[in-house]
Amino acid sequence: MATYDQKREDLSPGASTDEKVTVEQAETAVHKGTARDVAERGQIATDHYGRSLVQFDPAAEARLRLKIDLFTVPTVSLLYLFCFIDRANIGNAKLAGLERDLGLKGYDYNTVLSVFYISYILFEIPSNMACKWIGPGWFIPAISLAFGIVSVATAFVENIHQICGVRFVLGIFEAGMMPGIAYYLSRWYRKHELAFRLSLYIVMAPLAGAFGGLLASAILKLPNFGSLHEWRMIFAIEGIITCGLSVIGFFTLTDRPATAFWLTQEEKDLAIARVKSERVGATEVLDKLDTPKILRGIFSPATMVTSFIFLLNNITVQGLAFFAPTIVKTIYPKESVISQQLHTVPPYVVGGFFTVLLPFLSWRFNRRTIFFIISAPTVMAGYIMFLASTDPKVRYGATFIIASGAFSYGALCNAHVAANVVSDTAKSSAIGTDVMFGNIGGLISTWSFLPFDSPDYHIGNGLNLATSSTILIASIALLIWMKADNKRRDKINVEEKLAGLSQKQIQDLDWRHPGFRWKP
Template sequence: MISLDTKEADTSLPDDIGKGEISHNEFQIDPVKEKLLLLKLDLFLTPVIMLVYLCCFLDRSNIGNVKVAGMPEDIGATTEQFSTAVSIFYATYVTFETPWAVLLKKLTPRYVITGLCVVWSLVTIFSGFITSINGLYATRLLLGVCEAGLFPSLNLYLTMVYKRQEQAKRVSYLFVSTALSGAFGGILAYAILLMDGVDGVAGWRWVYIIEGVFSVVCAIIVWFGLPNDPTKAYFLNEEQRELMAIRYAQNKQYNGSEEFSWEEVRNALRDPKLYLSGGIQFCQDILLYGFSTFLPSIIKGFGHTTLQTQYLTIPVYIFGGICFLTLAFVSDRLTLRSPFLLFSNVFGIIGYILLLTVSSNSVKFFATFLCAIAVYNGPGLNLTWLNVNIAPHYRRATAIGMQQTMGNTAGIVAGQIYTKSPFMLGHGFSLGALVVAQLLILVKIWYIKRCTAKKDKITKGEMEDTRSIKTGDWDLDFKYHI
């Protein structure tokens, strides 16, 4: 039985805990009831979150599908101009990520996520009517502004709902959506390209128009399906809302104050964990954006037709998504992050070596499956590793936004290294990025262990406490995840 009335669950509990008047240890949750609560949260929230991010990545990466369908030729774009169009998206994308992340709570998730979805949907539809490279540049820049806010917002939203040891699995849903968008994008592009010439409109234009309309529908689903306050979600009964309030209280150290704090922004910017994580994310995103955007072109280079290329991308994306779900599940169970990150990158290293050294197209196609393991596990597990080791909310919001800004500059690079088949420069650069990522992961492991050892010594009185920051993740009771 839960001894907590509804009014207290809604408002006073988090505030009281923040003042030190109530200890979260006073409240215990029945594990069976908590498991059922998590199942309900997953059933209602996960489809909405996955759908909106699938749409986002679909509208971003479909430029790879339309490339092999004749779009550059129709608008008179050279290879170099098209590569610039791929890269220019990230100029606005990285600029607006941190502001959107920090503003999420103030503007509320429903307004932010729905509004962004509506605008980028319209931009995608209008992309089907461009007639020149300048038009493509303009739509890609606008798309970057809108989509910049989605991933940080969704990621932060997950940290508002789930505990630290529950997050890798849920973050994996976002990256599985990325994989599904590649697979679904291949299927959808294959089907839509069969409309080539209908009403005198090229197939690639139909790809933009139809996928943009699909995203508008998605925005409507987000508006009605995503509660602003997860502790008061429409699909929870009174007892489950009380459980959510208790979970919030137990997670108070991680969530922190509801009030915006510039001090927490500065604290995040002074944290070495942020910059190590950002460096790792940059290396991992070289793979993510190069692979997800240019996989159709890579596979077409193996000697396949345009339509064959679209459906051959599907199993690669699905395999990468399944691998991430599996490793994320184990990562949460063991509350370990870096070992799985290092492990998944090994497959990517082998995959890119095969792409660079073998001549058999069948072996190269097999290599794309190995690359897919690192492509999705790398960015996702690294982001989770940052999520669980930064607190409270506004410090974490700043860190996530900045990490994504640093990481997503890789999209600019990806557009410049994947220019001409057989993409040796791109594969070689990706291989080098993976090796650097492995080194940075080891450095971050060392740093976190050093921080943990320092806390232990201070707790035992073996070292003077000279820390300038003593709250959030620097609290002596806060345990880092390796």
């Protein structure tokens, strides 16, 4: 640990008296070996070079981390599981007669899917701003309850106009779910810990494909659910389950460490201080909504490139979610509907395994872009198999390979944008931007597998080969740029750059702070 005098040398020559007092107070906390003073509002936890002013007991951190894992991850994971099921169950409903009963023809099904993404994209960033303003402990269960109700309403639609209407409303409420949970978890975890924790709820997307197929198969075995039959039962029953989980969420989710009833005061101080110790120039973990910081989060180079990568990846992920049942039907056309539903399950199980494995390795190695680069060729190989062969077994095998490479990007991309901004506000806007771009990819995916291209879907498979190839190129370029810019920043005199700036001006710099370094 650096001495008090050494820390004082990190003050900029132009620092104000108040700023010097703030640093001295933080240094006193270091000297005492506690995190309490640093955890308080108005105190800084790093020097101008981003080096932590506090050292933490690894054993105490491990105990705290496990406690946070147990109290936050299970609830958000279950809510996200049914969020994805309520979105993607339309693919299962299609196999069960939705198109026939609603009179959908030609491109009507693609239109229904697209309507969802229009509202989903438009409300992505506003939803995450609302999540920060209201507080995720209330916001996440509230929107979950809302889209559960909308899912139930889908069971009663009679034509294309009505189903387009409910899908548009579903998009409004689901828009805040993925970025909201990612932002929520960023309040609790260090940067290198975040990707793995994100994977523990994002894995629910591929598991929703697996569990959704099993659940749909079980529901379809029922003779009726009240007055509802066939595909209508899928929407109603799954929507009711979502509503029930949402009510539980109101009681189990805690906004932030400072209000967690299940943490002692010492644990609260440690939870706040360890997150704060990674934020150069920050005097508080939860800052107020601030336009400069919002823009810093959106327009960070790391956010822009990573969001573009997530856009390309989501063309594959969402395409599999919506069209896996259709693809399986072309591979096994003589099987029963229930058998076709069950054939969609195994690829998702494999995808779920890699969704957790790669972010876990990311946590251990504290790297993300290298896993972008490793995963892309796997997806490319799968689509090459689709394009090169018409053998059903080869094409079914390709779905396993694609799922193993594609699904991990959700956790990795959100963790990457969160790790490469500083303030809480910038994190919320960066994550919102990443997910917004991802869902533009989802919108594109709704038009990637077209009826006239059946059964081989050369257009859809060719498009996904192109996107995965572009991901590989963009990921390599991002890694090279981040390392080069870090070297450039190493040559900057931080004290000279910060001389004369107020603490507010320093905090508003965010990733433009000369002491900030990109985390590849």
